[in-house]
Amino acid sequence: MNSYTVNSASGVRGEIRVPGDKSISHRSIMFGSIASGVTRVTGFLRGEDALATLEAFRAMGVEVEDDGETLTIHGKGLRGLSEPTDLLDCGNSGTSMRLLTGLLAGQNFFSVLSGDKYLRARPMKRVVTPLALMGARILGRAGGEKAPLAIQGCQLKGIEYDSPISSAQVKSAILLAGLYAEGDTVVREPHLSRDHSERMLRHFGARVESFPGGVRLSGGAQLSGRDIAVPGDISSAAFFMVAALIVPGSELIIRGVGVNPTRTGVIDILKGMGGDLELLNPREESGEPVADLRVRSSKLKAMRICGELVPRAIDEFPAICVAAALAEGVTVIGDASELRVKETDRIAAMAANLRLAGVEVTETPDGMEITGQGSLKAAAFDSFGDHRIAMSMTVAALTAPGQSSVSDVDCIATSFPGFRELLAGVVVS
Numbered sequence: 001m002n003s004y005t006v007n008s009a010s011g012v013r014g015e016i017r018v019p020g021d022k023s024i025s026h027r028s029i030m031f032g033s034i035a036s037g038v039t040r041v042t043g044f045l046r047g048e049d050a051l052a053t054l055e056a057f058r059a060m061g062v063e064v065e066d067d068g069e070t071l072t073i074h075g076k077g078l079r080g081l082s083e084p085t086d087l088l089d090c091g092n093s094g095t096s097m098r099l100l101t102g103l104l105a106g107q108n109f110f111s112v113l114s115g116d117k118y119l120r121a122r123p124m125k126r127v128v129t130p131l132a133l134m135g136a137r138i139l140g141r142a143g144g145e146k147a148p149l150a151i152q153g154c155q156l157k158g159i160e161y162d163s164p165i166s167s168a169q170v171k172s173a174i175l176l177a178g179l180y181a182e183g184d185t186v187v188r189e190p191h192l193s194r195d196h197s198e199r200m201l202r203h204f205g206a207r208v209e210s211f212p213g214g215v216r217l218s219g220g221a222q223l224s225g226r227d228i229a230v231p232g233d234i235s236s237a238a239f240f241m242v243a244a245l246i247v248p249g250s251e252l253i254i255r256g257v258g259v260n261p262t263r264t265g266v267i268d269i270l271k272g273m274g275g276d277l278e279l280l281n282p283r284e285e286s287g288e289p290v291a292d293l294r295v296r297s298s299k300l301k302a303m304r305i306c307g308e309l310v311p312r313a314i315d316e317f318p319a320i321c322v323a324a325a326l327a328e329g330v331t332v333i334g335d336a337s338e339l340r341v342k343e344t345d346r347i348a349a350m351a352a353n354l355r356l357a358g359v360e361v362t363e364t365p366d367g368m369e370i371t372g373q374g375s376l377k378a379a380a381f382d383s384f385g386d387h388r389i390a391m392s393m394t395v396a397a398l399t400a401p402g403q404s405s406v407s408d409v410d411c412i413a414t415s416f417p418g419f420r421e422l423l424a425g426v427v428v429s
């Protein structure tokens with residue numbers, strides 16, 4: 001388990017690009033593999049999570065060439081995958097496991113999904129339950145709640161499902177199964193979660209209708225291979241946005257960031273807290289909105305964060321907590337119990353780390369209250385094996401006079417290989 005030290009900074013300045021969007025990278029492999037013809041993907045995230053998805057499809061007979069810049073996926077068509085000879089290892093990746101569960105439920109073969117100790121502890125019934133309603137045959141530990149999951153593919157039927165949670169992984173698993181089902185599949189959710197699956201399915205030629213509160217897909221659609229340019233991941237950019245906002249004397253440009261409205265909650269929140277954040281050169285690439293971001297140091301104020309903002313910023317809460325720790329007043333986060341079942345319990349992990357930095361934090365079942373401080377204290381922070389906790393506390397440490405450390409930082413490679421080097425390139429010491 002590697003750790004590193006972080007010194008306080010006197011500015012974050014320059015121009016960067018962040019690696020490709022993780023959600024879109026996963027989906028490019030999945031949809032490209034079950035499309036007919038060739039899909040070329042540029043900007044693919046070479047992080048461990050997306051690479052786990054790539055290896056799973058290779059294990060099901062999909063040929064993927066990689067020249068270091070472009071992935072060329074030779075799609076097998078909807079029914080062309082072959083039975084894997086061993087279990088499919090999803091590593092730390094909830095997206096790989098939950099979306100694959102939906103896709104594998106409709107195949108004509110048997111498969112088993114597993115992952116690391118963190119992933120094996122995460123809830124899976126949220127996908128197993130609706131898939132079972134479609135006729136899927138899935139067994140797992142703890143009555144189907146935990147991986148490994150064993151899936152005997154079979155003929156599925158479309159359902160109308162009212163999801164109790166706003167989760168793109170749940171929605172996407174059902175839509176992937178719906179591609180193989182008889183009839184239409186409808187998913188409704190309390191608030192709209194990220195819609196990359198819907199957008200990419202349309203890009204590949206499927207009939208997908210979004211309506212207020214939900215989405216409808218017709219079974220049996222044939223997908224055609226397409227080119228995909230993966231934009232920079234707003235979830236990775238978020239660490240740099242917060243760094244530039246909280247370290248005085250900063251001005252940072254982040255080029256080519258995906259700004260899909262179902263993902264821009266973090267921009268709305270940071271602007272609501274008084275952050276000087278500007279979107280430049282808005283454009284569209286492969287059906288996804290993209291822009292450059294300019295961020296300047298700002299005096300932040302506390303905010304109440306709940307409701308529809310929560311799914312639109314779900315992965316950015318660790319970084320938002322760091323901004324809240326330096327904002328004037330008490331930031332209240334609610335409706336966010338999903339944070340307790342991420343790669344780690346992110347409410348408990350951020351509360352523990354921020355307290356080490358001298359911040360007053362109260363945990364609630366579905367969120368937390370953070371009393372902002374004028375400055376943070378240097379400390380030995382713990383990643384809890386979670387990439388986003390590790391990167392958030394690295395950013396927090398930039399404002400703490402002296403030297404801090406962050407433990408167990410190898411997990412950063414799941415979503416953001418090169419994070420530390422990219423940060424070192426813009427930090428003014």
Ligand code: S3P
Pocket residue numbers: 022023024095166167168169170172193194314315338
């Ligand atoms: C993701 C959906 C979100 C997010 C995860 C990626 C996706 O999870 O936290 O990092 O790619 O669909 P939930 O669906 O559990 O909210």
